[in-house]
Amino acid sequence: MSDVSMLEPKSVFQYFDEISAVPRASKFNAKISEYLVNFAKKNNLEYYQDELGNVIIYKGATPGYETAEPVMLQGHMDMVAAVAEGYEHDFETQPLEIYVDGNYVTAAGTTLGADNGIAIAMALAVLTSDQVSHPALEVLITVDEEIGMLGAEGLDPSKISARRIINIDSESEGVITVGCAGAVDCITTFETPRVTKSGVCYKYALDGLQGGHSGMDIDKERGNAIDLTGRVFLDCMKEARMNIVRLTGGAVTNAICNKVSGEVLVHPDDCIAFEKAMREVSAELKSEYEIADPGLKITMERVGEMETEVVSDECQMNLMKYLFVIPTGVHHMSVALPGIVETSMSIGFIRLEGDTMQTGAMIRSSVDSRKKNLCQRVEMVSEAYGGKCEFSGDYGAWEFNNHSTLLDICVDTFNLHFGRKPEVGAVHAGLECGKWAEKWGAIDAVSIGPQMMEVHSPNEKLSIPSTARTWEYLKAILAACK
Numbered sequence: 001m002s003d004v005s006m007l008e009p010k011s012v013f014q015y016f017d018e019i020s021a022v023p024r025a026s027k028f029n030a031k032i033s034e035y036l037v038n039f040a041k042k043n044n045l046e047y048y049q050d051e052l053g054n055v056i057i058y059k060g061a062t063p064g065y066e067t068a069e070p071v072m073l074q075g076h077m078d079m080v081a082a083v084a085e086g087y088e089h090d091f092e093t094q095p096l097e098i099y100v101d102g103n104y105v106t107a108a109g110t111t112l113g114a115d116n117g118i119a120i121a122m123a124l125a126v127l128t129s130d131q132v133s134h135p136a137l138e139v140l141i142t143v144d145e146e147i148g149m150l151g152a153e154g155l156d157p158s159k160i161s162a163r164r165i166i167n168i169d170s171e172s173e174g175v176i177t178v179g180c181a182g183a184v185d186c187i188t189t190f191e192t193p194r195v196t197k198s199g200v201c202y203k204y205a206l207d208g209l210q211g212g213h214s215g216m217d218i219d220k221e222r223g224n225a226i227d228l229t230g231r232v233f234l235d236c237m238k239e240a241r242m243n244i245v246r247l248t249g250g251a252v253t254n255a256i257c258n259k260v261s262g263e264v265l266v267h268p269d270d271c272i273a274f275e276k277a278m279r280e281v282s283a284e285l286k287s288e289y290e291i292a293d294p295g296l297k298i299t300m301e302r303v304g305e306m307e308t309e310v311v312s313d314e315c316q317m318n319l320m321k322y323l324f325v326i327p328t329g330v331h332h333m334s335v336a337l338p339g340i341v342e343t344s345m346s347i348g349f350i351r352l353e354g355d356t357m358q359t360g361a362m363i364r365s366s367v368d369s370r371k372k373n374l375c376q377r378v379e380m381v382s383e384a385y386g387g388k389c390e391f392s393g394d395y396g397a398w399e400f401n402n403h404s405t406l407l408d409i410c411v412d413t414f415n416l417h418f419g420r421k422p423e424v425g426a427v428h429a430g431l432e433c434g435k436w437a438e439k440w441g442a443i444d445a446v447s448i449g450p451q452m453m454e455v456h457s458p459n460e461k462l463s464i465p466s467t468a469r470t471w472e473y474l475k476a477i478l479a480a481c482k
Contacts, residue, residue, distance in 0.1 A: 003100050007464055009471045011129065016105075016121035020098045020113060025081035025091035026252065029053045029143040029151075032077045036120075036141055043128055048159050053077075053143040054151045056159055059127055061136045068135035068482050072162035073126065074432060075119020075169055076145030076152075080255055084109045084458035085207055104453075104461040114462035115455040116145065119168035122474060134478040138162045145169075145432060147252060148185055148393025152435035163443050164406050166477065167433050170449035171216065173466040174418075176410050177447035179426030180434055181215065181342075181364040182371055182397040185253045186378055188387045190319055190357045194309040197243060199265040201303040202274070206232065208295035211258030211457045214346035215364050215429030218256070219330055221292040223285070225249050225260040226347045226359065230323025232281050232298065233264075237320065239277040240270035243310035244319075250349030253362040254430075255456040257348055263303070265310050275300065311352070315386070319357060322385040323347075327377055328361070332370060334426075341428040343370045345378065364428060366397045398434035398445070400426065406444040406481075413476045418469075448473070 005017040024032035033053035040047035046058040055077075061068060081091040087109030097108035106112055123139045126132050138160055142151030170177045209223045226249055236242055242264050249260030266274045282298040289296045311319070332343040343365035351358045363378065365371035379389045401407070407424070414422040433445045451466035453459070 002098055004098050004105055007100065007105075009125070009468055011125040012121045012467065012471050015124045016117055017098065019117050019120055021095035023092055023094065024077055024079055024113065026078040026144050026147045028092050029078055033143065036077070039124060045127060050154070050156060052151055052154045054155050055141050057127060057139040059137045059139070062133050065133060065135045065482060069164055070136040070138060070162040071134065071478065071481055072138045072140055072160060072165045073123045074140045074165055074167045075116045075123060076142045076432065077116075077120060078144050078146050079113035079115065079117065080111050080146050080252055080456040082111045082211070082251070082255065082456060082458055085259065087458070100464070101461070103464050105464060106461045107458075110458055111456065112460040112462060114452050114460060115171065116169050118450060118462060118467065122168055122471060125471070126474070126478070132475050132478060135481050142432060146254060149395055149430060149432055149435055150393070152432045153393070153395070155439070157439040160440075163440060164481065165433060165436060165443055165445035166474070167431055167445060167447040168449050168474070169431055170427070170447040171452040171455055173449070173451040173463070173470060175423045175425060176407065176414070177427050177431065178404065178407055178424055179366065179400040180398045180431040181366045181428050182368055182395050182434060183362055183364040183430045184371065184375060184394040185392050186361045186363055186375065187390045187392070188359045188361070188382045189390070190315070190322075190387045192311045192315050192319070192352065192355055192357045194355060195312050196307060197265055197310050198307040199267050199305070200271050201245065201306050201308070202264050202266060203261070203301040203303055204264055205259065205261040205299045206296075207259035207261070208297040209258040209293050210295065210454070210459070211256045212454060213429065213456045214254050214256050214348060214362055215341075215344070216427065216455070218344045218346055218428065219341050222256055223289050223293040223296055224328060224347060225257045226323060226350050227328055228285060229260045230320045232278070232285075233320045234324055235281045236274055236277040237317070240274035241267035242270070242274060243313065244316055244352065245308055245310050247350060247352040247357070250360070253348040253360040255348050256346055257350070258457065260350065262352070265306075265308060268305070318385040322382065322387060326381055327374070331374060332365075334366065337426055340426055342366050343374060344428065345374060364430070366426060366428070368396055395430065395434050396438060398431060398437055401444065404444050404446070406446055409480050410446050410448070410477055413480050414473065417473055417476050
């Protein structure tokens with residue numbers, strides 16, 4: 001156990017400390033799923049575990065709440081696996097190294113996983129407490145939310161009876177979320193035939209970027225290492241004969257890529273021109289991102305002369321043009337909810353393996369027709385440069401319910417508890433409430449959570465005081481759900 005387990009509220013942070021020792025990166029949910037099953041068995045609670053690894057834990061109503069409508073507490077067990085430069089971490093086998101840093105909990109060199117481990121911790125604390133008044137509870141913890149809500153998609157809807165849903169996957173204290181953007185993953189594949197050439201090999205890296213959540217942070221004008229690599233290479237290709245040997249960056253579609261690295265082969269007569277072009281574009285980009293992403297850096301290291309296989313000239317030009325013109329970033333801001341991004345796209349990973357290159361992007365919108373339109377644009381651009389798009393994990397937006405009694409309870413409880421009104425709004429990110437609306441039709445749902453910073457990045461932090469306040473708020477909401 002770490003020093004995190006000694007924080008207050010102790011029950012919440014003890015469970016958070018425990019689950020941080022259980023590997024739970026997306027696609028590797030088996031161990032955390034079994035942990036939840038063992039928790040249910042240990043506490044004599046009825047449970048259901050499906051083939052995907054989704055877990056539902058049931059608990060009866062406390063005295064006085066027997067006739068109240070049941071409530072679902074909901075979160076997801078997987079986390080984005082990102083590592084800071086200079087660190088190594090095996091997310092399949094190693095526990096997270098979490099620790100207290102002032103008023104925050106963070107992790108050494110990796111993402112913290114408070115998104116969405118804090119939902120698990122709070123739900124388990126509710127289930128084991130004899131001091132929390134509540135209706136009948138159905139605690140649903142899903143797998144693989146971060147890679148397309150795969151657990152939510154595959155869940156048998158007959159296993160849930162509750163239509164009042166408290167999702168604990170929000171990252172801003174004092175905000176009650178009542179809507180979210182829909183999204184779809186876009187994987188674009190290019191054929192990359194190889195040719196053998198001789199020249200001078202250079203290692204390349206564009207890193208130092210903040211990265212972050214491709215929905216929540218898309219409006220912050222942070223650099224995307226994949227987009228910028230297209231720009232860097234196009235500039236260099238104007239001045240020097242160069243070919244890509246290797247290129248990789250990012251891991252998931254829903255994070256802003258903060259690093260791309262690889263190797264390029266430069267014609268021996270063009271090394272001076274290549275190095276000069278790299279220095280110039282590096283200075284140009286550092287100036288542009290001086291405020292939004294001040295850590296940006298581009299490095300090149302001369303390896304030496306060699307003969308090796310490289311991407312052909314024509315194919316390489318098409319790839320870089322594609323990266324340069326693909327319509328990433330914010331496309332529309334919401335008119336109905338000022339200050340909220342409505343439609344966007346971000347490329348999260350790039351992989352050059354053998355004779356193919358793949359990019360993975362996420363397209364988001366709270367307006368389904370605009371999401372569809374942007375998908376068509378991306379597909380047209382990809383095809384124009386020889387790529388083929390495949391779309392998956394499509395889910396619709398969670399639309400605001402203007403007649404939500406649960407929202408009324410949450411607003412009144414917040415006002416009573418904190419002496420002020422909460423902010424009510426939507427997020428430009430995916431929440432599983434959108435899937436529940438698809439499965440069950442009419443739902444009465446809200447999303448809440450403690451304050452977090454830099455989620456989906458190695459700088460992720462969870463506020464300790466905010467966690468304590470949100471815990472008290474959650475208990476008060478449940479008590480008000482008579």
